[in-house]
Amino acid sequence: MENPKKSPADRVSELVDKTQGSQAWNSIFRPGSVFRKGYTDSPRNRSYVIMNSVIYHLHPVKVKRHAVKVSYTLCLGGLSFFLFILLTVTGIFLMFFYRPTAAQAWNDIYTLQTSVTFGLLMRNMHRWAAHLMVLSVFLHMARVFYHGAYKPPREFNWVIGVILLTLTLLLSFTGYLLPWDQLALWAVTVGTNMMGYTPVFGNQVRFVLLGGKEIGTDTLLRWYVLHVLFVPFVTVIFLAIHFWRVRKDGGISGPL
Amino acid sequence: MTEIPEHLRKRAEAAREKAAEQAAAPAEAAAPAAEATAPSGEASRIPAHLLERSKSAKTKGAATETAVATSGGGGVATAVATAAAPPTATGPGGHTQRLLTVVKAGSIQDLKSVPVDKVHTWPHLLAVEFVASLLMFAFVMIFSIFMNAPLLALANINATPNPSKAPWYFLGLQELLTMFHPMVAGVTIPGMGIFLLILAPYIDRNPSNKPEDRKFAISLFTVQLMFWAVLVIIGSFFRGPGFNFVAPWTAGLFFEL
Numbered sequence: 001m002e003n004p005k006k007s008p009a010d011r012v013s014e015l016v017d018k019t020q021g022s023q024a025w026n027s028i029f030r031p032g033s034v035f036r037k038g039y040t041d042s043p044r045n046r047s048y049v050i051m052n053s054v055i056y057h058l059h060p061v062k063v064k065r066h067a068v069k070v071s072y073t074l075c076l077g078g079l080s081f082f083l084f085i086l087l088t089v090t091g092i093f094l095m096f097f098y099r100p101t102a103a104q105a106w107n108d109i110y111t112l113q114t115s116v117t118f119g120l121l122m123r124n125m126h127r128w129a130a131h132l133m134v135l136s137v138f139l140h141m142a143r144v145f146y147h148g149a150y151k152p153p154r155e156f157n158w159v160i161g162v163i164l165l166t167l168t169l170l171l172s173f174t175g176y177l178l179p180w181d182q183l184a185l186w187a188v189t190v191g192t193n194m195m196g197y198t199p200v201f202g203n204q205v206r207f208v209l210l211g212g213k214e215i216g217t218d219t220l221l222r223w224y225v226l227h228v229l230f231v232p233f234v235t236v237i238f239l240a241i242h243f244w245r246v247r248k249d250g251g252i253s254g255p256l
Numbered sequence: 257m258t259e260i261p262e263h264l265r266k267r268a269e270a271a272r273e274k275a276a277e278q279a280a281a282p283a284e285a286a287a288p289a290a291e292a293t294a295p296s297g298e299a300s301r302i303p304a305h306l307l308e309r310s311k312s313a314k315t316k317g318a319a320t321e322t323a324v325a326t327s328g329g330g331g332v333a334t335a336v337a338t339a340a341a342p343p344t345a346t347g348p349g350g351h352t353q354r355l356l357t358v359v360k361a362g363s364i365q366d367l368k369s370v371p372v373d374k375v376h377t378w379p380h381l382l383a384v385e386f387v388a389s390l391l392m393f394a395f396v397m398i399f400s401i402f403m404n405a406p407l408l409a410l411a412n413i414n415a416t417p418n419p420s421k422a423p424w425y426f427l428g429l430q431e432l433l434t435m436f437h438p439m440v441a442g443v444t445i446p447g448m449g450i451f452l453l454i455l456a457p458y459i460d461r462n463p464s465n466k467p468e469d470r471k472f473a474i475s476l477f478t479v480q481l482m483f484w485a486v487l488v489i490i491g492s493f494f495r496g497p498g499f500n501f502v503a504p505w506t507a508g509l510f511f512e513l
Contacts, residue, residue: 049378059381062374065262068381075388082389086396106410113407124400131513132396134425145456145477148465155457162453169425176423183512185411186420190430194422194442202439215413252381 058243060251067253072147076140077252080168081239083133090126091228098178100224102217105180130172137168149253157245160238167235174227180220188223189215262373279358406512418497419510427491428484434499 006014019025020037029035032048039045047061066072097112097119099105112119141161144150150158177188192215196206211218246252260268375381422430432441452459460473467474496502496510 043376046376046378050376055377055382059377061377063377063381065373065375068375068384070384070388075385078385079388079392082392083396086393102411106407109407120404121397121400124403124405125396127405127513128399128403129396131424132392138425141453142477142481146467146474148470148473150457151460151463151465152457158457159454162450165453166450172425173423179407180411181406181408182411182415182417183406183408185413186417187422190420190422191426194426194429194433194438197438198443199439 058247060247063251064253067251069253072253074139074143076136076143080133080136080140083129083136084235084239086129087126087133088232090122090129093122094126095228100178100220102180102220105178105220109179109181130175134168134172137165141165147253154245154249157242157249160242160245164235164238164242167231167238171227171231171235174223174231177215177220177223178227185215188219260371260373265371265373276360408512419495419499421491421495421511424488424492424511424513428487430499431487431491431495 017037020035026036030048030052032045032052033039034049050056050059050061094112097116098108109123112123114120144158144161173188173191177184192206192209195209196202198205207213209219209222210216211222421427429441429446432445435441436445460470462470462473464470492511493504493509494501496507502510
């Protein structure tokens with residue numbers, strides 16, 4: 001009488017039920033998560049999705065209706081952060097194939113482009129995303145200014161934003177040298193020569209930046225460490241404060 | 257949290273304002289003649305011109321008066337006393353008074369917060385953010401498939417390319433270098449620029465963020481933006497060998513990203 005063979009659809013749904021009922025699954029997804037068994041779209045669950053997840057560090061449970069309008073923020077701050085993440089991911093990929101010495105750097109990039117799977121694509125994405133991030137951070141600043149969004153109580157977050165803008169420029173500029181081609185070398189020469197004109201200790205500033213009297217393998221190592229470790233580290237700290245202050249000072253698109 | 261649709265909230269606010277205006281109008285128009293209606297502590301809250309007017313009215317011995325008093329409660333509430341048209345019975349001093357109290361919502365009822373039109377972050381905001389990041393990812397990916405990042409010849413300290421250009425975002429500074437001493441163009445001006453940007457919220461004391469109230473700030477910022485944009489564009493596209501002026505449509509591009 002009973003059909004011993006179950007249809008594949010039944011098997012799948014049984015498996016899903018079993019997985020979602022398991023202790024492991026329920027330990028990963030907290031109550032209210034959309035991945036939990038029996039999630040229904042209710043106001044309570046909508047609140048839980050935020051409240052019971054890591055997103056609560058970034059967003060409150062509810063936001064003002066006008067804050068959701070794309071035409072208001074143009075998503076520029078969020079996109080800058082997204083580009084930062086994209087740059088971190090592609091940058092880590094590039095680090096596997098790159099050695100920061102004058103003898104190896106250019107060859108490593110060349111090999112990456114010609115004989116590593118997706119190497120060229122990853123390098124392209126890293127480069128274009130970097131230029132885009134400079135642009136989007138800049139436009140984000142302009143947007144914030146035009147909306148007067150730096151006014152009390154958000155003055156200090158604007159200050160952090162300006163620091164983040166300079167950090168973005170530093171990230172981009174330190175990365176510029178790393179391919180060790182003619183473009184990199186001479187762009188950085190122009191840049192560091194300018195900084196060498198700092199009053200009083202111009203020569204010392206230049207010496208510290210270059211790790212010597214002129215650009216060489218020491219400069220490359222120095223800028224590599226700055227680019228992949230030091231500046232991102234400082235940037236992440238300021239990003240954390242920036243995001244935290246956005247929430248504390250009245251949320252995205254602010255205390256209007 | 258109270259959820260009231262934006263248009264209803266606005267309508268209610270407008271109605272409330274209208275009511276407040278109407279309540280305020282008779283209070284000001286009426287000639288007050290309060291005699292000892294206000295407690296001594298609150299007397300100072302009655303405007304001086306009203307007090308004077310009331311005194312003169314008292315001396316004239318007007319039959320009908322209106323008294324304005326402030327209640328002892330919070331000082332916000334206004335008590336308007338209007339006399340009934342034909343005085344049937346008179347109190348002490350020959351006055352007939354009927355107290356009609358107009359109280360603002362906040363003074364007796366404890367209004368916790370003004371309801372704001374809000375939506376759930378999930379799905380409204382998260383969906384927007386997710387779509388935006390997907391679009392950005394797609395754009396970077398597709399652009400990278402078709403456009404290769406430049407990789408010129410191996411760095412050679414003995415072969416200076418002509419022209420040598422900084423990254424595009426520093427080309428404005430390099431452009432300034434043609435006009436000023438390197439210390440001014442490379443250190444002083446960008447340093448001052450960053451410093452002024454940081455100070456912007458402390459310099460701009462104007463509390464409004466409506467564009468029509470901030471004409472000066474907006475025009476100043478726009479001029480700055482345009483100034484840098486023009487310098488960067490000139491430095492990027494209109495500077496050729498020896499960093500001399502060239503037209504990109506005749507001499508070609510001297511620009512690498």
